Amino acid sequence: MTIKVLGPGCMNCRTLEQRTRDALTQLDSQASVEKVTDLDGMMAYGVMRTPGLVIDERLVWQGGVPTVEKIKELITANVQASR
Amino acid sequence: MKEWVKFTLLASAFAIFYFAPIDAPIVLQSISAGLSLLHEYARLHVLTCLVPAFFIAGTIAVYVKKDAVLQLLGPTTKKYIAYPIASVSGGILAVCSCTILPLFTGIYKRGAGIGPAVAFLFTGPAINITAILLTSSVLGWDFAIGRLVAAVVISVLAGLLMAALFRDHDRKNADGEFAAGLGGDVPYSNFTILAFFLLQLAILVVFGLSVDPALKAVIIIAMIVAVLGIVLFKFQKEHNLEWLRETWDLTKKILPYLFVGVFVAGIIEAVIPQDVVTALVGQNTILSNAIASTFGAFMYFATLTEVPIIQKLMSLGMGRGPALTLFLTGNALSLPSMIVLFKVMGKRQAPAYILTIMVLSIIAGWLFGELL
Numbered sequence: 001m002t003i004k005v006l007g008p009g010c011m012n013c014r015t016l017e018q019r020t021r022d023a024l025t026q027l028d029s030q031a032s033v034e035k036v037t038d039l040d041g042m043m044a045y046g047v048m049r050t051p052g053l054v055i056d057e058r059l060v061w062q063g064g065v066p067t068v069e070k071i072k073e074l075i076t077a078n079v080q081a082s083r
Numbered sequence: 084m085k086e087w088v089k090f091t092l093l094a095s096a097f098a099i100f101y102f103a104p105i106d107a108p109i110v111l112q113s114i115s116a117g118l119s120l121l122h123e124y125a126r127l128h129v130l131t132c133l134v135p136a137f138f139i140a141g142t143i144a145v146y147v148k149k150d151a152v153l154q155l156l157g158p159t160t161k162k163y164i165a166y167p168i169a170s171v172s173g174g175i176l177a178v179c180s181c182t183i184l185p186l187f188t189g190i191y192k193r194g195a196g197i198g199p200a201v202a203f204l205f206t207g208p209a210i211n212i213t214a215i216l217l218t219s220s221v222l223g224w225d226f227a228i229g230r231l232v233a234a235v236v237i238s239v240l241a242g243l244l245m246a247a248l249f250r251d252h253d254r255k256n257a258d259g260e261f262a263a264g265l266g267g268d269v270p271y272s273n274f275t276i277l278a279f280f281l282l283q284l285a286i287l288v289v290f291g292l293s294v295d296p297a298l299k300a301v302i303i304i305a306m307i308v309a310v311l312g313i314v315l316f317k318f319q320k321e322h323n324l325e326w327l328r329e330t331w332d333l334t335k336k337i338l339p340y341l342f343v344g345v346f347v348a349g350i351i352e353a354v355i356p357q358d359v360v361t362a363l364v365g366q367n368t369i370l371s372n373a374i375a376s377t378f379g380a381f382m383y384f385a386t387l388t389e390v391p392i393i394q395k396l397m398s399l400g401m402g403r404g405p406a407l408t409l410f411l412t413g414n415a416l417s418l419p420s421m422i423v424l425f426k427v428m429g430k431r432q433a434p435a436y437i438l439t440i441m442v443l444s445i446i447a448g449w450l451f452g453e454l455l
Binding site: 011 | 328
């Protein structure tokens with residue numbers, strides 16, 4: 001599983017990255033977290049309102065900072081969906 | 084920051100302290116003018132205007148349903164809906180300045196096209212709620228409303244013009260979902276959210292009224308209690324924490340730069356001779372508006388710092404027309420933003436956009452100076 005955090009590097013994007021890492025730690029997951037900061041890269045996923053969260057190349061969230069609990073839900077839901 | 088950059092900064096700071104004529108009257112005057120303007124802002128504007136404004140902006144960031152607005156900027160929307168929506172939505176969609184460019188690129192490349200995208204790009208920074216509220220607190224309601232109306236009108240005109248010039252570039256890319264999977268919706272009634280928003284706005288407005296201080300205090304405390312009531316009994320903890328976090332993020336992002344900007348504005352008043360300002364931008368002529376427009380287009384103003392700088396330029400004799408022109412281009416354009424525009428829009432579109440904005444701002448400033 002690869003997770004990408006999309007955002008140009010403002011406060012909200014960094015908060016989302018931190019929370020995603022926390023969520024992964026709580027889930028005992030080894031998934032890698034990448035940051036996508038260039039506009040073209042973000043557009044490729046259709047993100048318009050940063051920050052965005054991409055799990056296994058699918059955009060699952062954009063336009064706000066979800067809570068750690070919500071991120072855990074998103075991760076579990078999308079991993080099961082891809083199986 | 085790279086190590087050599089740090090070294091250069093430190094070395095130049097040292098050189099300034101070493102060589103600067105610290106005892107010269109002009110240096111002492113500048114520092115004291117800077118400090119006294121900071122004092123004025125701290126006394127008059129921080130608690131009564133900026134703090135409520137940051138909370139209001141935090142409310143917008145957490146509670147306004149943005150996906151509905153964004154859907155209206157999609158590729159299938161009618162033009163007469165897309166333009167007005169684009170020109171006002173900057174106020175609710177782009178509370179943080181770094182969200183403007185992704186939104187612009189998205190509307191441009193996947194959504195309603197270059198016209199509405201340009202309208203959004205121009206008004207996004209100009210009609211942000213904290214900027215309008217601080218302008219009215221410092222310079223008065225006429226300026227705040229003039230700034231708001233001029234920005235909205237110019238954005239639609241600039242958008243229409245760009246769409247007419249570059250029609251063939253406007254190929255719609257309708258594949259894939261537009262603005263799907265947006266987060267941030269909350270399970271409260273519109274009425275509760277509206278009441279929450281209006282109560283905070285009312286606090287700020289009452290602060291500005293000139294009524295009996297005791298009465299004012301009673302009203303404000305009552306409204307703060309009402310806001311707290313909604314926070315404690317209506318909203319969930321999770322959303323309240325988000326509200327505080329957004330407010331705090333915004334404060335961290337804006338307030339330090341504003342303090343520096345206020346200090347610099349104070350220095351400007353002490354350093355720039357009054358006759359230079361009156362000669363260049365004192366009258367409301369096309370030329371003086373053009374000077375203000377060009378200066379604003381290249382100069383970079385951090386969010387909100389345009390307010391103290393224009394305030395001090397006006398106290399040195401800048402006319403109302405050129406002041407409004409400077410508000411319009413100062414926010415929308417800067418040398419760094421021009422470079423980004425060239426990359427995102429292209430070599431032909433970017434200069435066309437920049438010139439359009441500069442010319443329309445001159446006209447708007449001139450009209451404002453003549454009529455009001």
